[in-house]
Amino acid sequence: MSLMEWSDIYALGVPEMDTTHREFMDGVNAADSAADADFLPCFDALIAHTVAHFERERAWMERLGFARDHCHLGEHERVLTLLNAVRDKMAEDGDLALGRRVLSEMPPWFDQHASLMDAPLAHYLKEQAGKDSRPAVKSAVP
Ligand SMILES: [Fe+2]
Numbered sequence: 001m002s003l004m005e006w007s008d009i010y011a012l013g014v015p016e017m018d019t020t021h022r023e024f025m026d027g028v029n030a031a032d033s034a035a036d037a038d039f040l041p042c043f044d045a046l047i048a049h050t051v052a053h054f055e056r057e058r059a060w061m062e063r064l065g066f067a068r069d070h071c072h073l074g075e076h077e078r079v080l081t082l083l084n085a086v087r088d089k090m091a092e093d094g095d096l097a098l099g100r101r102v103l104s105e106m107p108p109w110f111d112q113h114a115s116l117m118d119a120p121l122a123h124y125l126k127e128q129a130g131k132d133s134r135p136a137v138k139s140a141v142p
């Protein structure tokens with residue numbers, strides 16, 4: 001059984017975000033099921049994907065002026081700092097147990113993060129997209 005399983009409860013209704021979150025789960029699962037010889041490259045791929053994932057969310061927040069000072073960005077930074085520190089430690093001493101342990105923490109972390117931080121961002125993105133696509137509202141603006 002995979003460490004992370006997609007479920008509709010994770011669907012936040014912003015296709016690009018939902019796709020990225022599915023890919024994140026796939027990356028966690030790929031690293032979790034990797035043999036030791038393949039573990040570091042899989043962990044690196046997960047970090048690279050997570051950098052892009054978090055950067056996309058930061059760019060949305062920036063563009064829409066949504067909660068730029070919110071703890072969401074700090075949370076992203078903490079997770080990336082942790083993943084990079086664990087990656088460096090594994091590269092240094094060859095002990096992969098720490099990395100595998102961190103992966104096991106990803107499902108509860110993602111549950112919390114998606115519902116408390118990504119969901120409000122998705123809600124705001126949808127709200128703004130709705131405003132942009134309503135011609136009657138737009139034409140009413142002088
Ligand atoms: Fe996210």
Ligand SMILES: [Fe+2]
Binds near residue numbers: 057072076113117118
């Ligand atoms: Fe996020």
